[in-house]
Amino acid sequence: MNLLYAQSGGVTAVINATAAAVIAAAREHPGPIGTVFAARGGILGALDEYLIDTRGLDDEELGRLARTPGGAFGSCRFDLPDASADPRLYDRLFAVFAAHDIGGVLYNGGNGSMDLVVRLSAAARERGYPVVTVGVPKTVDNDIVGTDCCPGFGSAAKYLATSMREAGLDIASMAGRKGSVFVLEVMGRNTGWLAAATALAAGDDADRPPHIVLVPEVPFIEEIFLARVREVVDRLGYCTVTVSEGIRGPDGIILMEKSHDEAGHVQLGGAGLSVARLINERLGYKFHWAIPDYLQRAAAHWVSATDHAQAMALGRAAVTYVLEGRDGMMPAVRRLTDEPYSWDVVPVPAATIANLERKLPREFVSADGLHVTTAACRYLRPLIAGELPVVTVDGLPDHRPLRAHLVRKGLQPWDA
Amino acid sequence: MNLLYAQSGGVTAVINATAAAVIAAAREHPGPIGTVFAARGGILGALDEYLIDTRGLDDEELGRLARTPGGAFGSCRFDLPDASADPRLYDRLFAVFAAHDIGGVLYNGGNGSMDLVVRLSAAARERGYPVVTVGVPKTVDNDIVGTDCCPGFGSAAKYLATSMREAGLDIASMAGRKGSVFVLEVMGRNTGWLAAATALAAGDDADRPPHIVLVPEVPFIEEIFLARVREVVDRLGYCTVTVSEGIRGPDGIILMEKSHDEAGHVQLGGAGLSVARLINERLGYKFHWAIPDYLQRAAAHWVSATDHAQAMALGRAAVTYVLEGRDGMMPAVRRLTDEPYSWDVVPVPAATIANLERKLPREFVSADGLHVTTAACRYLRPLIAGELPVVTVDGLPDHRPLRAHLVRKGLQPWDA
Numbered sequence: 110m111n112l113l114y115a116q117s118g119g120v121t122a123v124i125n126a127t128a129a130a131v132i133a134a135a136r137e138h139p140g141p142i143g144t145v146f147a148a149r150g151g152i153l154g155a156l157d158e159y160l161i162d163t164r165g166l167d168d169e170e171l172g173r174l175a176r177t178p179g180g181a182f183g184s185c186r187f188d189l190p191d192a193s194a195d196p197r198l199y200d201r202l203f204a205v206f207a208a209h210d211i212g213g214v215l216y217n218g219g220n221g222s223m224d225l226v227v228r229l230s231a232a233a234r235e236r237g238y239p240v241v242t243v244g245v246p247k248t249v250d251n252d253i254v255g256t257d258c259c260p261g262f263g264s265a266a267k268y269l270a271t272s273m274r275e276a277g278l279d280i281a282s283m284a285g286r287k288g289s290v291f292v293l294e295v296m297g298r299n300t301g302w303l304a305a306a307t308a309l310a311a312g313d314d315a316d317r318p319p320h321i322v323l324v325p326e327v328p329f330i331e332e333i334f335l336a337r338v339r340e341v342v343d344r345l346g347y348c349t350v351t352v353s354e355g356i357r358g359p360d361g362i363i364l365m366e367k368s369h370d371e372a373g374h375v376q377l378g379g380a381g382l383s384v385a386r387l388i389n390e391r392l393g394y395k396f397h398w399a400i401p402d403y404l405q406r407a408a409a410h411w412v413s414a415t416d417h418a419q420a421m422a423l424g425r426a427a428v429t430y431v432l433e434g435r436d437g438m439m440p441a442v443r444r445l446t447d448e449p450y451s452w453d454v455v456p457v458p459a460a461t462i463a464n465l466e467r468k469l470p471r472e473f474v475s476a477d478g479l480h481v482t483t484a485a486c487r488y489l490r491p492l493i494a495g496e497l498p499v500v501t502v503d504g505l506p507d508h509r510p511l512r513a514h515l516v517r518k519g520l521q522p523w524d525a
Numbered sequence: 526m527n528l529l530y531a532q533s534g535g536v537t538a539v540i541n542a543t544a545a546a547v548i549a550a551a552r553e554h555p556g557p558i559g560t561v562f563a564a565r566g567g568i569l570g571a572l573d574e575y576l577i578d579t580r581g582l583d584d585e586e587l588g589r590l591a592r593t594p595g596g597a598f599g600s601c602r603f604d605l606p607d608a609s610a611d612p613r614l615y616d617r618l619f620a621v622f623a624a625h626d627i628g629g630v631l632y633n634g635g636n637g638s639m640d641l642v643v644r645l646s647a648a649a650r651e652r653g654y655p656v657v658t659v660g661v662p663k664t665v666d667n668d669i670v671g672t673d674c675c676p677g678f679g680s681a682a683k684y685l686a687t688s689m690r691e692a693g694l695d696i697a698s699m700a701g702r703k704g705s706v707f708v709l710e711v712m713g714r715n716t717g718w719l720a721a722a723t724a725l726a727a728g729d730d731a732d733r734p735p736h737i738v739l740v741p742e743v744p745f746i747e748e749i750f751l752a753r754v755r756e757v758v759d760r761l762g763y764c765t766v767t768v769s770e771g772i773r774g775p776d777g778i779i780l781m782e783k784s785h786d787e788a789g790h791v792q793l794g795g796a797g798l799s800v801a802r803l804i805n806e807r808l809g810y811k812f813h814w815a816i817p818d819y820l821q822r823a824a825a826h827w828v829s830a831t832d833h834a835q836a837m838a839l840g841r842a843a844v845t846y847v848l849e850g851r852d853g854m855m856p857a858v859r860r861l862t863d864e865p866y867s868w869d870v871v872p873v874p875a876a877t878i879a880n881l882e883r884k885l886p887r888e889f890v891s892a893d894g895l896h897v898t899t900a901a902c903r904y905l906r907p908l909i910a911g912e913l914p915v916v917t918v919d920g921l922p923d924h925r926p927l928r929a930h931l932v933r934k935g936l937q938p939w940d941a
Contacts, residue, residue: 116698119699120695120698120699122691150701177694178691178694178695179691179693179694179695179696179697179698180695180698180699181694181698182698183698183699183700184698184699185699185701186699186701267920267921270920270921271826271921271922272820272823272824274921274922274924275538275594275595275819275820275823275824275825275826275922275924276818276819276820276823277595278593278594278595278597278823278924279536279594279595279596279819279822279823280595280819281595282532282536282595282596282597282598282599282600283535283536283596283599283600283601283602284599285566285601285602291818291819309919309920309921310921312918312919312921312925317926397818397819398816398818399816399817399818399819399820400814400815400816401815401817401820402692402707402813402814402815403691403692403695403696403707403813403815404688404691404692404815404817404820406695407688407691407692407694407695408688408691409691410687410691410827411826411827413920415920490919490920493919493920493921494919494920495920496915496917496920499912501912502728503725503728503906503909503910504683504686504725504829504831504906504909504910504911504912505683505686505687505690505725505726505728505909506687506690506691508690508691508694509728510733
């Protein structure tokens, strides 16, 4: 049989490490596994029979793939409807699978993608189509349940904590008599994991940045927040604030300048500027704000070695699951000990985690809702540990494009 | 004699490398040089007699200082008025100098700071006060004339070019059928040096990010810009744009959402969002934008080794200039060859460069005004070359605070 590997949703700094591990692990089983095809542009590429033959990648390129950010084969945001709602999509998918002898699907995505794993698995069972579908977790948001953490998160967390520490030293050195504020807006959607991770920048010193961490799990109360900002500025001359893109007021409404893409998806962004302006208007401090946006999930020059190792381990495990016929499962990270951090990989049924959203537990947020606890830091610290060497050319990371070998299409074009 | 070292204006990822080099070089001359005092908070700290005795820093701390971002001794934005306009300020400065046997001043700043060097030097001459004042260049904007480049620029340039390469891979993998755009807003004030540096991310391939580079030296013409965006999206499915914070329309008005701090200084920022929104409104593409803000000038985890070496060399040279009595001079980088890049340090009179602003030469900007030329890349490439090892603790750069030993004040408090 051949395998189909597809990337889904927002990409990360280490999703290609998972891809490289899938390909390398499959090559170790030349008997049962023929070729790993990668869908070009996620599940939509699979529907289009737009497949990449990864046999064209030599070892040097696989190594380069493993340290290249973004989704090397392309990703997409597309929710596969239920088979009962639109059987044509599934007809087409299985036709593509049959045309290319695909007996295993590895779907690399977030909690929404695990829903696709469940649906595809059910549809194959119903039709008696012999394919093993396995989910592989990935998201910088760290919001998949059933796993200690999600590949991509540790690296984004390391980048953001480093950025807060560095930028915090910058604004500290510029702090004047009139007070200044630095606001860092981070991703995370409805969860505060990435925001919480910036707290690691403070180390053991509460006077070091970030002084305030705002997460979506706790309502944003202007007066409580502003009082803290003023208190910090009075003491230190400046204040640094991490703002999760998804923070909400007590009314549950997201605190941001909303904008929508054509599909109607909300593009989060703007919470940081809103908070910075609020401070400026109410307290008169001058402000700087940063929105790293894609930079935080693409910073392959500064990945967490732990995160990278987990991304690879989960990719390898997924191939094993396919070989073992563990249909509808997802390999997850299980934490064994905090210090030293140890973990292994265990299977969890995608059906038990699909579409759920893991939020920060209450004990990770301080009582006043303005920072995180030592318990949160104990959980987070090992996930950003370790660095990897960076291969550079002319002072920049070597991310030359891979030689992509497109598979000749065997089916009629498909019109969605 | 003792030396006074002060940091001025916006800080950088390597200004502390200059500071460390000044302190280390001074220690090599224990005969003529006693102590290096660092002004706490720039020239305002000197006026306040707020001095740090750097003898308290041991070798380990000096090494750590050399790789810590921000201004370890504090900086400020303060334009010293001419001695004829406000002699009291100079009376006070010379009183502080006399109280602490200061015979040499090393002022680490940008083109505005070189004006202070000129004024202080003239005032000392006029009063017959025996102090040698030397400027030491620093600015991420790279806009000081008379030097091949400015310490701080190469590291910010490396960070931004890396960020564009990484984020470009992210958006490329997400490119859908409807077109998407990524906008990176960078610093640079009235000059496009930092924006131009992101062009290094493309390497030799014009189809790789950034596809468009907007610099303040060329008026921003909406229709020409939008036509290019559309052309790139039609070809690739996405488009990446670097926007300098200071770009202006044909009317000369800055394209940004203006905001002001209390002192009336314009806080640049918002050009990127303006451009992103323009694209969305006129072409309908969805967009992401990033504003690294302080992150770009504080990214000590990813400095240019070349930049770091120059920051150190200029600090060392400045100490030599003080010893040689080269009053009113600034050590500058002179480029000897492009490939391999070689350079040395030469003295230039601060009076010939103060308050001037070096802009991108016309031959560095492409004819259509939407990108930079190979000549620009030839100039820029060596400045981002080389990496330095990063010392980490728990996965984050080790930037523990230095033990600061404040000098006991000998003068009456001073009321500005």
